[in-house]
Amino acid sequence: MTMKLTNLQTTENPDWCPGCGDFGILMGIKKALIALERPLHETCIVSGIGCSGKLNHFVNTYGFEGIHGRALPLAAAVHLANHKLNVVAVGGDGDGYGIGMAHFMHAMRRNMDMTYIVHNNQVYGLTKGQYSPTTEPGMKTSSSPFGAIETPVNPIKLALASEGISFIARGFAGDIQFLHDIILAGMKHNGFALIDVLQPCVTFNKLNTYEFFKSRVYRLDEDTTYDNTNKKMAMERCEEWDTRIATGIFYQVDTPTYEDSLPAIAEKPLVEHDITNIDITPLFKEFM
Amino acid sequence: METNRFQWKIGGEAGFGIMTTGLVFSRVCMRAGLKTFAYPEYPSLIRGGHNTYQVFVDAEQASTQIHPVHILVALNKETITLHTEELIDGSAIIYDPADFKDGLPTIEGKQLIWVPVPMNQIIKEREGHRVARNTIAIGASLGLLQCPWEIIEGVISDWFGKKKPHLAEENVALTKIGYDAVAGKYATFNYNIEARTPAKPHMVISGNGSIAMGAMKAGMKFFAAYPMTPSSDILGYLSRQERKMDLVVKHTEDEIAAMNMIIGAGFAGVRAMTATSGGGFALMGEALGMAGLAEVPIVVIMGQRPGPSTGLPTWTSQADLRFVLHASQGEFPRIVLTPGDAEECFQSTYEAFNLAEKYQTPVIVVVDKYVQESWKSVELYEATTSIDRGKLLTQDELNAAVENGAAYLRHKYTQDGVSPRALPGMEHGRHIASSYEHVESGATTEDELETVKQNDKRFEKLQTFLKTDAKGPVFYGPENADLTIVGWGSTKQPALEAVRMAEAAGLSINYLHFIYIDPLPLKLVQEALRKTKKTLCVEGNKLGQLEGWVREHAGITMSDHFRKYGGRPFYPEEILEQAKKHL
Ligand SMILES: Cc1ncc(C[n+]2csc(CCOP(=O)(O)OP(=O)(O)O)c2C)c(N)n1
Ligand code: SF4
Numbered sequence: 001m002t003m004k005l006t007n008l009q010t011t012e013n014p015d016w017c018p019g020c021g022d023f024g025i026l027m028g029i030k031k032a033l034i035a036l037e038r039p040l041h042e043t044c045i046v047s048g049i050g051c052s053g054k055l056n057h058f059v060n061t062y063g064f065e066g067i068h069g070r071a072l073p074l075a076a077a078v079h080l081a082n083h084k085l086n087v088v089a090v091g092g093d094g095d096g097y098g099i100g101m102a103h104f105m106h107a108m109r110r111n112m113d114m115t116y117i118v119h120n121n122q123v124y125g126l127t128k129g130q131y132s133p134t135t136e137p138g139m140k141t142s143s144s145p146f147g148a149i150e151t152p153v154n155p156i157k158l159a160l161a162s163e164g165i166s167f168i169a170r171g172f173a174g175d176i177q178f179l180h181d182i183i184l185a186g187m188k189h190n191g192f193a194l195i196d197v198l199q200p201c202v203t204f205n206k207l208n209t210y211e212f213f214k215s216r217v218y219r220l221d222e223d224t225t226y227d228n229t230n231k232k233m234a235m236e237r238c239e240e241w242d243t244r245i246a247t248g249i250f251y252q253v254d255t256p257t258y259e260d261s262l263p264a265i266a267e268k269p270l271v272e273h274d275i276t277n278i279d280i281t282p283l284f285k286e287f288m
Numbered sequence: 289m290e291t292n293r294f295q296w297k298i299g300g301e302a303g304f305g306i307m308t309t310g311l312v313f314s315r316v317c318m319r320a321g322l323k324t325f326a327y328p329e330y331p332s333l334i335r336g337g338h339n340t341y342q343v344f345v346d347a348e349q350a351s352t353q354i355h356p357v358h359i360l361v362a363l364n365k366e367t368i369t370l371h372t373e374e375l376i377d378g379s380a381i382i383y384d385p386a387d388f389k390d391g392l393p394t395i396e397g398k399q400l401i402w403v404p405v406p407m408n409q410i411i412k413e414r415e416g417h418r419v420a421r422n423t424i425a426i427g428a429s430l431g432l433l434q435c436p437w438e439i440i441e442g443v444i445s446d447w448f449g450k451k452k453p454h455l456a457e458e459n460v461a462l463t464k465i466g467y468d469a470v471a472g473k474y475a476t477f478n479y480n481i482e483a484r485t486p487a488k489p490h491m492v493i494s495g496n497g498s499i500a501m502g503a504m505k506a507g508m509k510f511f512a513a514y515p516m517t518p519s520s521d522i523l524g525y526l527s528r529q530e531r532k533m534d535l536v537v538k539h540t541e542d543e544i545a546a547m548n549m550i551i552g553a554g555f556a557g558v559r560a561m562t563a564t565s566g567g568g569f570a571l572m573g574e575a576l577g578m579a580g581l582a583e584v585p586i587v588v589i590m591g592q593r594p595g596p597s598t599g600l601p602t603w604t605s606q607a608d609l610r611f612v613l614h615a616s617q618g619e620f621p622r623i624v625l626t627p628g629d630a631e632e633c634f635q636s637t638y639e640a641f642n643l644a645e646k647y648q649t650p651v652i653v654v655v656d657k658y659v660q661e662s663w664k665s666v667e668l669y670e671a672t673t674s675i676d677r678g679k680l681l682t683q684d685e686l687n688a689a690v691e692n693g694a695a696y697l698r699h700k701y702t703q704d705g706v707s708p709r710a711l712p713g714m715e716h717g718r719h720i721a722s723s724y725e726h727v728e729s730g731a732t733t734e735d736e737l738e739t740v741k742q743n744d745k746r747f748e749k750l751q752t753f754l755k756t757d758a759k760g761p762v763f764y765g766p767e768n769a770d771l772t773i774v775g776w777g778s779t780k781q782p783a784l785e786a787v788r789m790a791e792a793a794g795l796s797i798n799y800l801h802f803i804y805i806d807p808l809p810l811k812l813v814q815e816a817l818r819k820t821k822k823t824l825c826v827e828g829n830k831l832g833q834l835e836g837w838v839r840e841h842a843g844i845t846m847s848d849h850f851r852k853y854g855g856r857p858f859y860p861e862e863i864l865e866q867a868k869k870h871l
Contacts (some may be wrong), residue, residue: 010720012731044712046552049723056720062556063720066548067578073545077552077560081510082713085556106541159849217471264509264534269508271557271711273534275507276675283501283529284668287491288315 003034021173021199021210027118028171028179029088030196033061035184038086046075048091048100052119052199055090062119069100072107072116079114082269083259086187087114093122097133097153102171105158107192108165110258115186118155119173121201122208129204137205155196156250158265160231164189168234170252172217173199174210178247185249187264191257200244213245220248228252237262290661292322294346294431294479295354298422300363300373302333305419310341311663313426313491316342316443318665320435321484323350324492325781327857330615332601338366347484350665351629352782355861358479359432361425370394377399378478381471384408384421384426394454399479402429405469407750416462423459427466432474435481437467466592474686488667495660496521498630498669499589499653502637503534503561505671508587510553510560512538512546518657519563519591543568545587547575554584555721557680557711559641563589566608567598573616576650580620582721583699583707583746585651585678587637592656594855604658604715604854606777606828610622612652613837618742621750623651624806628780630664636803638671638838643757646750648706654805655829658857659778679708688702691717697728701741705748750807758804760812763819765798771871772820772862774846776802776834779826785860786867797867802834808841817844824870826863 008030016022034235047069056063066074074088096118100200124130130143138147159168171179186193200210220226234250314324325344331337344350356433357374362383377807380401386408406423446454513523530537540546546562553560556814579586594605627636639729698719710717720730727733765787773783783799790797825835825846850866
């Protein structure tokens with residue numbers, strides 16, 4: 001039985017602003033889950049707090065809406081506890097590249113098999129439009145009335161500079177078909193998959209709009225010269241912004257995951273271990 | 289001759305191998321059938337600074353360190369000058385004259401037995417390492433105590449033999465040299481060991497080791513933590529057991545990650561724990577509340593050291609009780625346990641996992657440096673109850689629950705406040721756990737009535753806990769005593785000895801020990817306190833945190849209190865002295 005979009009419906013309805021890029025990401029995720037052809041109870045979507053963090057309320061899988069910035073450690077442990085699950089973390093750019101930056105850096109080093117989708121709208125949406133770690137310099141927001149001063153984070157570049165992470169991609173919320181392809185590839189990838197999604201916030205970001213992106217984005221997979229195992233090439237492409245912006249898989253390699261080094265879960269997930277009568281007596285000898 | 293009751297202390301600079309030496313000494317006494325309690329003191333340094341390790345030995349009960357030191361091993365001069373006050377008439381000092389080139393310190397008014405052992409020279413002759421001085425000192429100490437040689441030899445060869453057999457041989461030889469240098473030569477020394485056969489086998493273990501064992505016995509499979517004294521050893525020990533015991537142990541980027549990870553694991557159905565101290569617990573605060581709201585079972589070991597801020601990192605304190613009781617925004621049910629010694633560390637940690645799953649809420653085990661890093665001889669650990677996973681559904685139960693099309697409701701209203709729990713991966717159990725207030729399904733709500741109902745539901749779990757699992761404070765010592773010492777956590781250790789000392793002095797004093805602090809089992813607490821005549825609340829903080837908590841909830845005021853907050857633990861003698869003032 002093929003799954004339909006209605007199977008993914010929950011009792012809650014998105015309360016995002018009409019036209020918000022989050023709708024595109026939600027659709028991309030739903031379509032990827034359908035294409036993945038796994039029972040819905042085998043997926044768990046973990047989020048942080050933000051407009052983006054509400055996403056898992058609207059997808060009928062298992063979910064955990066955690067606290068602001070902490071989706072990654074929460075998701076990592078869901079995965080370590082039951083690595084048979086398809087674990088997806090979602091959150092905003094403030095969530096992941098601001099308050100949660102430390103977790104992001106370490107999640108990349110670990111290369112656990114999970115997918116991380118960042119709704120990168122270059123502002124703080126839920127708290128009403130302050131500037132974020134990816135806001136363009138000079139942009140005026142409620143917390144930068146004279147223009148943002150800091151140099152923005154380039155998440156793709158940061159990820160490329162980090163050793164460990166094995167899947168680095170960018171999507172655009174206005175190109176759902178391609179976004180769905182990227183998310184599906186990320187879910188299927190064995191390792192940590194970052195998908196930074198250009199997500200227009202129609203309410204608070206008047207600079208990085210659908211039009212801004214539509215006139216710039218192109219698909220890496222349509223460029224036959226592009227080799228997504230070549231980090232140098234990826235580094236060059238991720239620098240583009242003003243005239244054109246690449247979307248697609250920047251980099252993908254097959255490297256060992258964190259859990260490959262954990263004998264405890266080599267045979268079965270941690271959650272399936274029988275704990276009713278654990279023998280600790282062999283531990284005593286060391287102390288006698 | 290005073291047989292089988294004495295205290296031994298070794299002191300020197302950090303890096304002298306003092307801790308290992310103390311453990312070996314404890315183990316010899318334990319194998320001689322005696323009870324031991326070992327207490328280390330060290331500054332927050334890796335090298336240098338003054339370190340000590342003291343072992344109190346007693347045939348019947350060793351729950352604490354005591355004041356007098358009967359054998360002092362001085363690896364440097366400072367050890368003597370800093371601990372003169374603890375020496376009594378008849379105490380022996382083992383030292384190497386080569387370390388005291390400018391002469392021995394003069395100690396007036398005490399009859400001391402000076403025991404010179406040329407440790408440095410022996411090492412030099414045998415081309416040994418400087419830390420091997422300690423091995424000679426152990427030999428000399430045990431020679432002085434007339435401990436049977438076979439026991440010593442057994443412990444030393446086991447200790448070193450595991451890793452390097454040639455080291456075992458050399459260390460046995462060195463110990464023997466120390467032993468022979470002293471044995472039979474100090475007839476005025478009045479303390480000795482008479483080996484006994486204990487009824488049951490024992491081991492020497494720390495509070496931290498006991499916590500780790502309790503957790504493993506309870507089926508903890510996931511541990512995440514960031515190192516912080518005094519809880520770092522739990523991370524170290526569990527990491528070493530990771531493969532043998534089929535665990536996943538994660539040293540995280542910070543305590544925020546550690547806390548969020550155990551919540552993720554708990555949500556996914558794995559028993560999970562973290563261990564930290566005040567600073568790390570502060571970082572965990574936000575997520576702690578999420579576990580309470582989302583009803584995720586987790587166990588947190590909170591090891592106190594003196595604050596505020598970095599404070600005195602390697603010393604002890606009981607000043608974080610209120611912090612734990614009130615940590616995180618909003619109100620949510622939590623269960624707080626305060627075990628008082630190594631055995632209780634094992635039992636409380638084990639129990640914490642059952643409670644966490646039965647009530648689907650955080651359980652915090654509050655300990656401190658004193659109980660975590662002291663080593664005690666204990667009977668081999670056994671769980672006294674079986675694993676209870678509460679209302680964790682099996683797939684079959686879940687299937688039955690949703691048979692007639694009923695939706696699974698994660699936060700379903702029930703009589704006891706506890707809702708049946710489905711885990712990610714189970715069919716028909718799909719739901720969202722959330723840090724937002726929610727309705728029964730987990731969906732977000734801002735409705736006033738639902739908010740009140742969900743709050744009440746969560747707190748109903750504590751009423752169920754109080755009716756079924758909570759235990760009242762426990763008396764130690766004589767019934768209807770003239771004075772009751774009241775304490776929580778590690779106060780138990782010196783308090784038990786104070787009660788014993790009081791008995792020997794013909795005084796009627798007992799001890800009332802609190803483990804179940806939050807929710808406070810009111811009836812049981814009132815019942816217990818009604819049986820007291822005068823109470824002296826002894827705790828390691830300035831503001832009287834338990835005293836205030838009991839007054840607030842049970843409406844009972846203690847007769848008096850004795851508080852310490854300088855980083856040092858209580859000694860039984862000072863508790864007794866205070867108690868006498870109030871008799
Ligand atoms: C610890 C903490 N600090 C601050 C907040 C308030 N807060 C909620 S969402 C948010 C930022 C939202 O921005 P982003 O993560 O980019 O997500 P978006 O709403 O844009 O999707 C902030 C600061 C919070 N919930 N928790
Ligand atoms: S504020 Fe921005 S990000 Fe949030 S829902 Fe509205 S459009 Fe979307």
